[in-house]
Amino acid sequence: MKHPKPHLFPLLSFYQKPLFSNPIFLMARTQIRTIPSDPPQNDNSNDDDALLCSNPQQNQEEQSPSQGDDTPSSIGSPGRYLSGESRVERAWAHWAKLGRPKLIVAPMVDNSELPFRMLCRKFGAEAAYTPMLHSRIFTENEKYRNEEFTTCKEDRPLFVQFCANDPDVLLEAARRVEPYCDYVDINLGCPQRIARRGYYGAFLMDNLPLVKSLVEKLALNLNVPVSCKIRVFPNLQDTIKYAKMLEDAGCSLLAVHGRTRDEKDGKKFRADWNAIKAVKNALRIPVLANGNIRHMEDVQNCLEETGADGVLSAESVLENPALFAGFQTADWVGDNEKDNIAGKLDQAELLVEYLKLCERYPVPWRMIRSHVHKMLGDWFRIQPRVREDLNSQSRLTFEFLYNLVDQLRELGVRIPLYQKDASAARSSAEDVAS
Numbered sequence: 001m002k003h004p005k006p007h008l009f010p011l012l013s014f015y016q017k018p019l020f021s022n023p024i025f026l027m028a029r030t031q032i033r034t035i036p037s038d039p040p041q042n043d044n045s046n047d048d049d050a051l052l053c054s055n056p057q058q059n060q061e062e063q064s065p066s067q068g069d070d071t072p073s074s075i076g077s078p079g080r081y082l083s084g085e086s087r088v089e090r091a092w093a094h095w096a097k098l099g100r101p102k103l104i105v106a107p108m109v110d111n112s113e114l115p116f117r118m119l120c121r122k123f124g125a126e127a128a129y130t131p132m133l134h135s136r137i138f139t140e141n142e143k144y145r146n147e148e149f150t151t152c153k154e155d156r157p158l159f160v161q162f163c164a165n166d167p168d169v170l171l172e173a174a175r176r177v178e179p180y181c182d183y184v185d186i187n188l189g190c191p192q193r194i195a196r197r198g199y200y201g202a203f204l205m206d207n208l209p210l211v212k213s214l215v216e217k218l219a220l221n222l223n224v225p226v227s228c229k230i231r232v233f234p235n236l237q238d239t240i241k242y243a244k245m246l247e248d249a250g251c252s253l254l255a256v257h258g259r260t261r262d263e264k265d266g267k268k269f270r271a272d273w274n275a276i277k278a279v280k281n282a283l284r285i286p287v288l289a290n291g292n293i294r295h296m297e298d299v300q301n302c303l304e305e306t307g308a309d310g311v312l313s314a315e316s317v318l319e320n321p322a323l324f325a326g327f328q329t330a331d332w333v334g335d336n337e338k339d340n341i342a343g344k345l346d347q348a349e350l351l352v353e354y355l356k357l358c359e360r361y362p363v364p365w366r367m368i369r370s371h372v373h374k375m376l377g378d379w380f381r382i383q384p385r386v387r388e389d390l391n392s393q394s395r396l397t398f399e400f401l402y403n404l405v406d407q408l409r410e411l412g413v414r415i416p417l418y419q420k421d422a423s424a425a426r427s428s429a430e431d432v433a434s
């Protein structure tokens with residue numbers, strides 16, 4: 001069985017129309033709905049019903065700066081003309097309006113896609129990032145846009161992340177998504193070779209004037225706030241200077257991954273929460289901490305130690321999408337086993353839930369395959385033949401994957417997730433069942 005296609009697939013080319021006047025297609029269960037992606041300014045013609053996500057007009061009204069002395073009433077761009085003080089106030093007002101989300105799914109290429117975000121939201125995540133999108137390809141390639149950026153109205157608060165090294169291209173990409181998200185985020189932390197070759201991510205730490213121009217461009221021209229995700233420099237003072245520069249350039253929220261560009265292996269290098277704390281103390285905008293969030297105790301400790309306004313989790317949430325609901329894998333139960341209760345929920349159940357979401361919100365099979373490996377990794381270690389069977393399938397189907405879960409269960413494999421509090425574990429599991 002091939003990947004189910006939505007019933008309607010109007011293949012209109014973005015290029016048949018002038019820039020920014022083309023619809024964005026967002027995939028949903030039975031249809032793809034066309035959504036106007038024009039910049040929201042002064043457009044009263046938007047049909048609310050046609051919007052799967054937010055109403056750009058409403059966004060504009062809610063997110064525009066208060067009409068103070070320094071704010072021309074006709075300007076929709078929030079950053080423009082605002083003093084530093086007003087920008088900080090606006091950054092906090094926006095954060096408060098979103099409900100000050102603390103538990104956040106980090107951006108992950110091929111892994112923080114819509115169905116996975118929705119799964120995590122169901123299990124306690126209060127906000128989520130899209131995978132990094134390549135701003136130039138996003139502006140040029142319709143197929144890339146349709147496959148790599150999908151969302152739905154429940155998928156909020158949402159950070160849409162881009163990598164970029166050209167402010168104009170970044171703005172063009174950002175304008176296409178701004179009506180459907182709460183922040184446009186700039187990836188300044190990717191340390192991979194591909195980022196070195198493409199000159200983006202953490203390699204822009206060598207060119208801070210360019211980084212400044214990227215942030216300023218968005219801050220001055222977008223209707224949604226700009227956020228950035230950075231890695232730390234080896235030297236704390238450099239990190240603080242960098243973070244302050246971003247704030248001054250118009251960044252409204254900063255996520256700090258407490259590892260340097262060279263500390264690529266998250267398992268080998270602990271994130272430096274002290275550096276995150278120093279950034280939090282030096283900045284006035286909301287700051288998020290990233291690194292070493294493996295379970296809810298880490299969340300608590302990290303928030304206390306860094307003073308950050310929220311945390312991001314990546315690797316651990318992939319393995320255990322119910323992390324933010326208080327579930328943890330057996331790896332972290334360790335010495336405190338007696339305090340932890342094996343809940344009714346397990347990763348196979350989470351995978352089934354995820355697959356159902358994929359049927360509803362189609363995504364490329366490579367993403368689904370990746371999640372199967374991440375969620376069932378420990379299960380496959382007990383029954384490696386099942387993994388081999390999966391790997392031998394060049395084409396996947398939902399039927400095959402549901403059967404794979406059944407097969408593991410029939411073979412007697414079950415690794416529960418644990419929770420501290422028995423009654424909470426029971427009620428969360430019952431929620432899933434219902």
Ligand SMILES: Cc1cc2nc3c(=O)[nH]c(=O)nc-3n(C[C@H](O)[C@H](O)[C@H](O)COP(=O)(O)O)c2cc1C
Nearest residue numbers: 106107108109131132187257266291292313314315
């Ligand atoms: C599979 C995977 C893909 C990732 N892709 C991105 C990305 O697209 N953008 C980004 O800023 N960071 C990306 N990261 C880094 C994470 O967002 C996060 O900063 C890093 O993994 C540290 O968090 P952790 O200790 O919770 O894993 C990725 C990480 C993983 C594991």
